[in-house]
Amino acid sequence: MKVAIIQFPGSNCDFDTLHVLNKVMNVKANLVWHKSDDLRDYDAVILPGGFSYGDRLRAGIIAAYSPVMKEVRRMAKDGYPILGICNGFQILIESGLLPGALLRNSSLKFICKWVNLSVISNKAIFTHKIKKNNLLRMPIAHNEGRYFIEEDDLKELYKRDQIVLKYADEYGKINGRSNPNGSIDNIAGICNDEGNVFGLMPHPERASEKLLSPFDSDDGKMIFSSMIEYVKER
C-alpha cells in the first residue's frame, strides 16, 4: 500500500507524518505537492497539520481550492481513507468534505498541550480497530480548533454516529474542564457518513513513539494501524 501526504504552502507536520508512516508503521508514503492532479497510485491520503497559506482569511479555506483537492474529493467519493490532521481537518471542513466549522479557541490563545481523547465511535476507518471509550493520549497545537455546528446538525451527527473523538479527562470524563478549546460537546474529531473521511484536531503523528511522549505512550499509532489494516483487508 502507498499513502499520499499532501504538502500545501505552509504545511509543517508533513515530514513528521512521513517519518511515522515510513519508519514506525513501515508503510510506503510519499510527499505530494498540492498542485498535483493525479493520486491514482495511492491507497490513502493524509492532509497534514500546519498553517496552509498562513491561515489567511480562515484556516484551511484557501488550501481547499488547491488542484489536488479535486483528486481528494474523487478518492473520498470512491471510499478511500482520507485523514485530515489539525490544519488538514480545517481543510476538510472548508472543502465541504466534513460538516461544521472550526472557530477560534474560546481562550483566544494558541493551545499546545497533551490531551486525553475518548473514542466515541469506531465507524471511522481510522478507529474501527479501537474499542469504544478507549482513552488515547495525543497533543493538540492549534488556534482555531473550536468545533461548531448548529443544534439540528449536531443531532444528525449523533444519529449517524459521526462523532469519533471527544476531549476527556484522565479518567475518561467528558466535561467542561476537559474541554481545551470550547468545542461543542467536547468534539475533537468527526467522520463523514461513510466513515472513510476523518478529521481531528489532535496530532496522532506526534504521539506514535514512546520516546516523544511524557506518558511513555504511543496511542497515535492506533489511528494509523486502523487505516493500514483497513486498506490491507479491502
Add this chain to the structure above:
Amino acid sequence: MVKDMKTYLVKVVIENKASARDPEGETILKDLLIKGGYKKVMAVRTAKLLKMWVEAEDDKEAKDMVSKLCDELRIYNPVAHTCSINVEGE
C-alpha cells in the same frame, strides 16, 4: 451602447452567528468596556471586514457580484458565520 463602468467600494462583514460564541467580543465587553466605566454597553460582537473595490455599472451590479463570489468561494462559512454586504459608493 457601451455603458460606463465605475469603481465601487463594497464592504463585506463576516461575523459569527448569534448561536456561535464570540469570546473576543465578550472579553472586550467584560474586561475593557465595563471595567472602563461604560456600563451601558450591553454587548459587543467582533467581525472581519473585507473591503473590495469592484468595477460595475451600478450599485446593484457591484453588490450582486460580491454577494455571488462570497457564496461561491465560501468567503464565509455558512455553518458558523453571517455575511453582510454593503456598497459604500463610488
